[in-house]
Amino acid sequence: xxxxxxxxxxxxxxxxxxxxxxxxxxxxxxxxxxxxxxxxxxxxxxxxxxxxxxxxxxxxxxxxxxxxxxxxxxxxxxxxxxxxxxxxxxxxxxxxxxxxxxxxxxxxxxxxxxxxxxxxxxxxxxxxxxxxxxxxxxxxxxxxxxxxxxxxxxxxxxxxxxxxxxxxxxxxxxxxxxxxxxxxxxxxxxxxxxxxxxxxxxxxxxxxxxxxxxxxxxxxxxxxxxxxxxxxxxxxxxxxxxxxxxxxxxxxxxxxxxxxxxxxxxxxxxxxxxxxxxxxxxxxxxxxxxxxxxxxxxxxxxxxxxxxxxxxxxxxxxxxxxxxxxxxxxxxxxxxxxxxxxxxxxxxxxxxxxxxxxxxxxxxxxxxxxxxxxxxx
Ligand code: TXA
Ligand code: MG
Numbered sequence: 534x535x536x537x538x539x540x541x542x543x544x545x546x547x548x549x550x551x552x553x554x555x556x557x558x559x560x561x562x563x564x565x566x567x568x569x570x571x572x573x574x575x576x577x578x579x580x581x582x583x584x585x586x587x588x589x590x591x592x593x594x595x596x597x598x599x600x601x602x603x604x605x606x607x608x609x610x611x612x613x614x615x616x617x618x619x620x621x622x623x624x625x626x627x628x629x630x631x632x633x634x635x636x637x638x639x640x641x642x643x644x645x646x647x648x649x650x651x652x653x654x655x656x657x658x659x660x661x662x663x664x665x666x667x668x669x670x671x672x673x674x675x676x677x678x679x680x681x682x683x684x685x686x687x688x689x690x691x692x693x694x695x696x697x698x699x700x701x702x703x704x705x706x707x708x709x710x711x712x713x714x715x716x717x718x719x720x721x722x723x724x725x726x727x728x729x730x731x732x733x734x735x736x737x738x739x740x741x742x743x744x745x746x747x748x749x750x751x752x753x754x755x756x757x758x759x760x761x762x763x764x765x766x767x768x769x770x771x772x773x774x775x776x777x778x779x780x781x782x783x784x785x786x787x788x789x790x791x792x793x794x795x796x797x798x799x800x801x802x803x804x805x806x807x808x809x810x811x812x813x814x815x816x817x818x819x820x821x822x823x824x825x826x827x828x829x830x831x832x833x834x835x836x837x838x839x840x841x842x843x844x845x846x847x848x849x850x851x852x853x854x855x856x857x858x859x860x861x862x863x864x865x866x867x868x869x870x871x872x873x874x875x876x877x878x879x880x881x882x883x884x885x886x887x888x889x890x891x892x893x894x895x896x897x898x899x900x901x902x903x904x905x906x907x908x909x910x
Pocket of ligand 2: 680681
């Protein structure tokens with residue numbers, strides 16, 4: 534694709550300057566792409582109703598057309614235009630969580646271009662909780678289709694600097710409103726299946742969804758976890774672990790939740806994910822670390838505040854995400870932490886895992902994906 538100048542415009546996250554919003558809106562109306570902040574991650578937006586504009590999203594990201602996009606709206610009236618039927622559950626969830634990091638999968642109306650939905654009968658819709666995003670959508674006068682503003686397969690961006698690192702020269706404008714508050718992408722909830730099912734855990738926890746709809750199901754286990762490897766925890770044996778998934782269930786999952794397979798996500802640096810009781814997990818990480826340092830490797834560790842002391846003098850680059858039990862804090866720091874280790878030029882990242890409570894489910898999902906599905910016990 535053609536190289537062009539990328540402008541970065543600083544905007545106030547609460548009271549964005551109307552002329553900055555208008556500059557971005559004019560580009561979007563003219564069929565261009567613009568990067569804008571949301572409460573989860575930065576999005577790479579285009580007018581959702583202009584097919585040629587949406588095409589530019591795929592070109593800028595290098596994303597395959599088989600991966601559908603989320604349509605961002607600023608009012609519920611637009612929900613009516615984009616869908617053919619709105620179940621009562623959707624109304625209840627919207628009332629409780631919109632604007633906010635919840636994406637609903639609903640049957641789409643003929644208004645939605647095929648490119649947005651990857652030819653599926655459904656469309657993903659959310660109302661973001663960020664003033665800049667909402668004002669931009671209103672100023673454009675059309676819903677905005679937007680994936681995360683990273684190159685395909687890379688970690689989602691939570692700052693404008695992350696966006697620049699991936700998309701400099703590939704987009705005309707980035708609205709910079711500082712770091713995103715939530716730090717992981719929205720929860721994608723399928724309301725077209727018999728039982729409402731999470732397709733991607735994210736910024737709204739399973740527990741929170743169940744306060745409104747007790748029947749909500751978590752994503753199928755096989756995508757979430759890996760088989761327990763049986764080698765000794767403290768041995769220096771090479772890490773093992775195998776993804777629990779057979780071809781048939783992967784195909785079924787892929788058709789239901791395109792873009793969520795483990796193979797669709799790989800960080801720039803290989804990541805080994807450790808799990809288990811805290812003491813044993815730390816010991817296994819230290820053993821692996823020792824082995825790699827002896828081989829002369831440059832290693833980064835992704836840990837929680839309470840692990841830092843154990844790694845401080847270990848000769849590694851230590852990146853802490855916050856207190857392990859504070860899942861909102863850890864989620865907020867996760868992608869920036871991964872990118873910081875990439876930039877520190879480490880050859881491998883050893884990461885601890887986090888339990889599944891609250892945003893922990895989303896944190897675990899992203900770490901398992903970053904590890905290519907392999908978890909070391
Ligand atoms: O927080 C977020 O959701 C961010 C911000 C920018 O809003 N967006 C985001 O978009 O994470 P993206 O494109 O990186 O992820 C969208 C995912 C797709 O990969 C796919 O798994 C799911 O949403 N999706 C979209 N449309 C779908 C559909 N019709 N059926 C099932 N899943 C769908
Ligand atoms: Mg993405």
